[in-house]
Amino acid sequence: MNVKILFLIFFWPLSVVAQGFSDLGSRADGFANPELNPTFSFPTDHGPHPEYRIEWWYLTANLNGPDGTAYGLQWTLFRTGLRPGEAPGWLSPQVWFAHAAVTTPDQHFATERFARGGIGQAGVEATPFRAWIDEWVLEGEDFQKMALTANGPNFGYDMSLQANGPLVFHGDKGYSVKSEQGQASYYYSQPFFTIDGTLKLPTGNVEVSGHAWLDREWSSQPLSDDQSGWDWFSLSFVDGAKLMGFQLRQTDGSLYSSSTWITPDGSTSSYPNGAFSAIPLNNKTTKDRNLPIQWRVTLPDKNVDIIVTAQNPDAWMELSIPYWEGPVNVLGSHIGQGYLEMTGYE
Amino acid sequence: MVLRLEGVKKSFRNSEELVPVLQGVSFDLEAGHTLALRGESGSGKSTLLHIAGALEAADAGRVWVSGKELSQLDDGARAQLRRTDIALVFQQFNLIPSLTVAANIAFQSALSGTPDLVHIKQIVSSLGLLEQMQKYPEALSGGQQQRVAIARAIAAKPKLMLADEPTGNLDEATAENVLDQMLKLVAQTGTALMIVTHSKNIAARMNRQLHLCNGFLV
Amino acid sequence: MTTWCLRALLSHWWRNPVQLFAYLAGLALATALWSGVQAINSEARASYDAAAKTLGEGQYDLLIPKQGNRIPQDVYVLLRKSGWLVSPVIDARINDVRLFGIDLVTSATGLPNLAKEPSGITYDTLLANEETALKVAMLANVTVDTSIAPGIAIGDIGLVQRMLKRDDLTHLILLPNQPITQPSLSMIAPNLRVQSAHTVTNVAQLTSSFHLNLTAFGLLSFAVGLFIVNSTIGLAFEQRRGMIRTIRSLGVPMRTLISLITLEMMTLAVIGAGFGIALGYFIAAFLLPDVAATLKGLYGAQISGTLELRASWWLSGMILALIGTALALSSRIWQIIQMPLLASAKPRAWVIATGSRFRLQLIIAITLLFSTVPLALILEGLLAGFILLGCLLVGAALALPPLLGGILTVVQKYTVAPVWVWFWADTRQQLPGLSLALIALLLAVAANIGVSTMVSSFRQTFIEFLDQRLAPELFVEVETANQSAALEIFLMNRQIEVLPLLTTQVVIADLPVDLYGIRVGQTYRNNWIFLDNTLNAWDIIESGKAVVVNEQFARRADLWVGNLVQVNRDLILPIAGVVGDYGNPQGQVIITERTFKDLYPNLYASKFGVRTQDASFLRTQIVNTLGIKNNAIINQVGIKALSLEVFERTFVVTSALNVLTLGVASFAILMSLLTLADLRVPQLAPVWALGLTRRRLAWLELLRAVLLAGIVFVCAIPMGLALAWILLTIINVEAFGWQLPMYLFPLKYLELGGYALIAAFLAAMWPAVRLMRTPPSTLLRVFASER
Structure with missing residues (x-):
């Protein structure tokens, strides 16, 4: 029995592993729920919100090496609470875990870490900003300029980040609805990072640079009971505009979508369910799972009609919670790069 | 014809040499008839009886019991023939020591089906064994044991009864008595009887006598 | 036909109940001790397995303190934040139960049954088997989990720390798949060292000869039981020759007869072996507490005091008994097949050799x-x-x-x-x-x-050995360097002979070895008996020019008196003496206190042997004056009594x-x-x-x-x-x-x-x-x- 799976059973009343991602919709006893018209306060809100059940600091990056080779990078720190609130030492009800990955054109490296809260092994502090688990760190004086590091058994990276635009709030001023029943989360992003640094790969170090996108999200019940997974896109076009769009797959076969159009200067247009659409064009079986690795994505209001293709179809995250996450290329009405996350394909 | 032998030969290997025991024996026995087979010790009487009883196979010649040629039968068929058509009575140790007299008597007929209890009761009472039914063989005298053996043989309603010195272990008076009853029963049931004996008296009471000498009938 | 034949065959046993008894009893005896012993062995093995599984012992390298058995929790966090993937463990005894605190989030081994009832598990519950649960029920909530090894209670590390009123750790499990870059251990945690998994002595290995002894007994009685079975079968066949002849001459085919006899004998064999297994269960249940005590005393191996009916032992007993019977039977059946139908019905005199x-x-x-x-x-x-x-x-x-x-x-x-x-x-x-x-x-x-x-030889030798080794009347264990120094000064001031014992685990000649530093004195000279030594061995050792090794080390390294031992990178010394060291699985190399301190200046003596005429008085003095806990002082008589028990x-x-x-x-x-x-x-x-x-x-x-x-x-x-x-x-x-x-x-x-x-x-x-x-x-x- 894998202890990591046990841990999930241990800490989440219903196992995510057994239930799939739909578990994220289970009831949130004692935890706070996101409400309309949020007011964010920074830098405090860059830090953790232990009164909510789950929270993440989610960074993805499209990179290029000196020879033009495209790479993808992921660094995610998750917080999950057994109970709301915080307590000192081992009594802390907070559990932290993190995923790191690097995608090359023909390989995908992924690893994870786990830690209990309260003892200092992992956590997030808002000022100066520092998010860490073991030796993995995302830190900086503020949210503008940060250093990022992670290591796995066969890869690692040391990067620095520089924000070149404002924070972006999704949904209704950061209140992002996830279902007809009103499940929602607080959701904002910093999609304007430039990033450079060193990837440590089995074949040697590679100097890379590119752009990164950081998502911040917290909630207590982001999914409804009848949602089994999602397909999430963060795309950056060559003209400087960006598109965030996701659709939640529901057990009756219908979809629930949401999207944000981001202009190069950071102003946004949010779209309700149905505006954004993503249709699988091509599937590929990777690690015994059949996954769409090419999509047709449309947002008619912005004349977006594009083909999104995985740079490396094998970007399967073979971790305690398995999912697909990797860099994509965009062609069609708009041209660019981005990241795709697909969950619930088990 | 219940029993028919034709040119039966049999030899035994005795250390180095082959000793011929039967050197071409032929005779017939009809239903209801009795036959005494006499001869010196070691003349092959018992061997002949065993061959007739499908217990041993002849080296040469042919044997028919109830019209069946024995050499054509496999072990199972010969065993079935013994079960249904032949009854054997030996000089001693005929009975299964761990079964009661009643069980012993019913045994052979039970092997091939349901024993005919009325028939058995007649036999038992005519042999004077009623008192002994629940006893074990070891509690019986030699004469009683032989009478039980005969009762068992008759109870199976055989076509052919083969007896090897059935009274050899008994005193004269007992022997006479046992023989009387055996003959009476054979006569009643129409069974063919071949009896091996060295006693002139016993032989004299049979329909026919054969004498075996040096492997030949004389 | 079948019924009547079986009735005839079986009637033999009712008429000869003694034979039936002998047959069944022979099989029962053959099976009883064998399956009893196997039951004990499999119970023990299951306990060892459970322990290895629950504790993950021997599977992973560990980080352990160079001195003592405590690691500050900060060191753990520092290691993690430096990229050392370790999982914390706290391990202590309470109420004769080994209390094991782990952090499930980072632990490498799982607790299988947690998966079944996740709802009942919280941070505040211990897991233990039923027996152990009773012992700790007063101290914490306990969930009974039969898969937990006997004598062990497992709980969340925080819970166990609170129960023990401690805030530190015992050791750290070094997890597989460490990251590609890592600072060296000596930079992060200079007081810790890596203990590699394969140097941890394996309980199953340690106890294997004890179990072999048991097995030998079982096998012996199995053989004897089969003798009985074989001769009863022989007798039954001899006595039934007449019956078999009669039955055959009455027209039962050979094949039917043989099938029936086989059926009869094997059915009886199953019954006999069944009795034997039941008997074996009782034997095992009767012996198990003593076996458990022996294993715990000799090897520190904890096995369950209650017996489980495991297929592994009862099935093996049954199958062995049936194979034995079948072998004995087949030779007899071969005889029947060979037997001419009309062979003398009289039982032959017993087969005359x-x-x-x-x-x-x-x-x-x-x-x-x-x-x-x-x-x-x-x-x-x-x-x-x-x-x-x-x-x-x-x-x-x-x-x-x-x-x-x-x-x-x-x-x-x-x-x-x-x-x-x-x-x-x-x-x-x-x-x-x-x-x-x-x-x-x-x-x-x-x-x-x-x-x-x-x-008896073992006992005799061991008693003599205890007399040699336990010459000091008191043994004192200290926890800190200050206590160590204070105790030594305290005793020296009172003119009491004190034998400090410095120890650390090292690797010598590619073997994990306990390195000891001792103060050579009269006590050693008078009481330690060498198996082999050079002339003036103690003088040479005292001058720091030679080492003493125990027999275990000498045998494993094949280094004997006169051979050189590489004690340290810079120190090579000859062996001056080999001492017997009974009941100890570890190799030992012994040098003088002075040499030891030169090699390991940071280590202090944590154990002291004390020679005194008035042990109880001195004991009270040490406790009162130095604040050393009473249970850190052991009376030599106590140890001896414990060993002898x-x-x-x-x-x-x-x-x-x-x-x-x-x-x-x-x-x-x-x-x-x-x-x-x-x-x-x-x-x-x-x-x-x-x-x-x-x-x-x-x-x-x-x-x-x-x-x-x-x-x-x-x-x-x-x-x-x-x-x-x-x-x-x-x-x-x-x-x-x-x-x-x-x-x-x-x-x-x-x-x-x-x-x-x-x-x-x-x-x-x-x-x-x-x-x-x-x-x-x-x-x-x-x-x-x-x-």
Whole structure:
């Protein structure tokens, strides 16, 4: 029995592993729920919100090496609470875990870490900003300029980040609805990072640079009971505009979508369910799972009609919670790069 | 014809040499008839009886019991023939020591089906064994044991009864008595009887006598 | 037909209940001790497995403190934040329970049953098996989980820390798949060192020889039981020859008959073996507490005190019993197939062994016995030891009947009185029938002598060893460097001889070794006895120019007196002496206190031996003055008592097994005699007719049994001693890494001999009484019915 799976059973009343991602919709006893018209306060809100059940600091990056080779990078720190609130030492009800990955054109490296809260092994502090688990760190004086590091058994990276635009709030001023029943989360992003640094790969170090996108999200019940997974896109076009769009797959076969159009200067247009659409064009079986690795994505209001293709179809995250996450290329009405996350394909 | 032998030969290997025991024996026995087979010790009487009883196979010649040629039968068929058509009575140790007299008597007929209890009761009472039914063989005298053996043989309603010195272990008076009853029963049931004996008296009471000498009938 | 045939076959057993009993009892005995012993072994193995699984011991490298057994929790967090993937563990005893605190989030091993009832699990619940749960129920919420190893309670690390009122850790599990870059351990945690997984002594390995001993006992009684089964089957077939002939002549085909006989015998075998397994369960349940105590005392191995019915042992017992029966049966069935239909219905006298068969046996026996000498010289290893044992046992067993025959022939030759001439001749004639039972007795007595010698030698050596090693009256353990220094000054000021003991774990000659620093003084010079040493060994050691090693190290590294030992990168010293170190699995290298401090300036003496006339007074003083906890001071007498108690428990197990094996052997004799009794009536009848009373004959029968047992016992002594020698000098060395001197215990052997004679006498009683009561008519019938 894998202890990591046990841990999930241990800490989440219903196992995510057994239930799939739909578990994220289970009831949130004692935890706070996101409400309309949020007011964010920074830098405090860059830090953790232990009164909510789950929270993440989610960074993805499209990179290029000196020879033009495209790479993808992921660094995610998750917080999950057994109970709301915080307590000192081992009594802390907070559990932290993190995923790191690097995608090359023909390989995908992924690893994870786990830690209990309260003892200092992992956590997030808002000022100066520092998010860490073991030796993995995302830190900086503020949210503008940060250093990022992670290591796995066969890869690692040391990067620095520089924000070149404002924070972006999704949904209704950061209140992002996830279902007809009103499940929602607080959701904002910093999609304007430039990033450079060193990837440590089995074949040697590679100097890379590119752009990164950081998502911040917290909630207590982001999914409804009848949602089994999602397909999430963060795309950056060559003209400087960006598109965030996701659709939640529901057990009756219908979809629930949401999207944000981001202009190069950071102003946004949010779209309700149905505006954004993503249709699988091509599937590929990777690690015994059949996954769409090419999509047709449309947002008619912005004349977006594009083909999104995985740079490396094998970007399967073979971790305690398995999912697909990797860099994509965009062609069609708009041209660019981005990241795709697909969950619930088990 | 219940029993028919034709040119039966049999030899035994005795250390180095082959000793011929039967050197071409032929005779017939009809239903209801009795036959005494006499001869010196070691003349092959018992061997002949065993061959007739499908217990041993002849080296040469042919044997028919109830019209069946024995050499054509496999072990199972010969065993079935013994079960249904032949009854054997030996000089001693005929009975299964761990079964009661009643069980012993019913045994052979039970092997091939349901024993005919009325028939058995007649036999038992005519042999004077009623008192002994629940006893074990070891509690019986030699004469009683032989009478039980005969009762068992008759109870199976055989076509052919083969007896090897059935009274050899008994005193004269007992022997006479046992023989009387055996003959009476054979006569009643129409069974063919071949009896091996060295006693002139016993032989004299049979329909026919054969004498075996040096492997030949004389 | 089937019903009637079966009825006839089975009627034999109802008419001969003793035979039925012998058959069932033989199978039951064969199965009982075997499955009992296997039950104990499998219970122990399951406990070891459970412990290894729950604790993950031996699977992963550990980080442990260089000194003491505590790691500050900050060090753990620092290691994690530096990229060292470790998982914290706190491990302590409370109420005789090993309390194990782990962090499930980072732990590498899982708790299987957690998955089944996740709802009941919280941070505030311990997991333990039922037995252990009771012991800790007062201290915390406990969830019963049968998969947890006995004697262990597991809980969240935070809970266990709170229960123990501690905020530190015991060791860290070094997880697999460490990240590609990592600072060196000495930079992050200079006080920790890596203990590699394979150097952790494996409990299963450690205890394997103990379990082998048990298995040997089980196998022995299994063999004896099968002797009984074999002879009962033989007897039943002999006695049923007439029945089988009759049934066949009445027209039952051979194939039917054989199938029915096989069905009958195997069904009975299943019943007998079933009884045996039930019996084995009780034996195991009876012995288990003592075995558990022995294992815990000798090896620190914790096994469950309650027995589970595991398929592994009862099925193996059943299958072995059925295979044994089938083998014995097949030879008899082969005989029936070969038997001419009209072969004499009279039971033949028991298979009489011919002279030529005896001669063949003797040749094989001599070959086997002589091959043991070169085998002992050439072969190495545990397996070789057992091959040697096998040769010895089988050789001796085969040699016994011809040997007895020879002895009887000689005795008979020098006997004049006619009754006695007959007595000897008659005894000789009975030998073939009795030989299996006598072999059983020989094996049982020899095994008892061998095992008793080994266990007693072990005890004797160990007591002497304890006297040497436990010369200091008090042992004090300190926790800090300050305490250590204070204690030494305190004792020096009072002119009390103090023997500080510095220790650390190192790798020498590629072996994990405990390195000790000692203060050479009168105590060592007077009490430590070398197995081998150079001249003036202590002087050389005291001057720091040589080391002492224990035998375990010497054997494993194959380094002996005069060889050089690389103690440290810069220090190579010769071995001046090798000491015996019984019951310790670890290798030891001993240097002087001064040299040790040069090599490890940061380490301090954590243990002290103290020589004093008034132990209890000094103890109170140390506790009151220095604040050292009372339970950190151990009285030498206490340790000794504890050690000896372990041996007493071992003895209980050994003597119980002694009694059981002798019991089995005596039962074999009884059955053989009963078997022979009926067949012997024709042989006894003429003697009776010639004027020997039945009473006299019965006494002679008794005398014969005791005499034969006596001769067997005499033969068993050298064999038992050879067995002990093999156990001590070959198997023990292979299994433990140290040799035990062999002591002889003549009184113990005489006692065993007495038991053997009593066993034989008791076994012969019933047949003798039966003979005495045989009615004359039965004897007379022999003459009457003999053809």
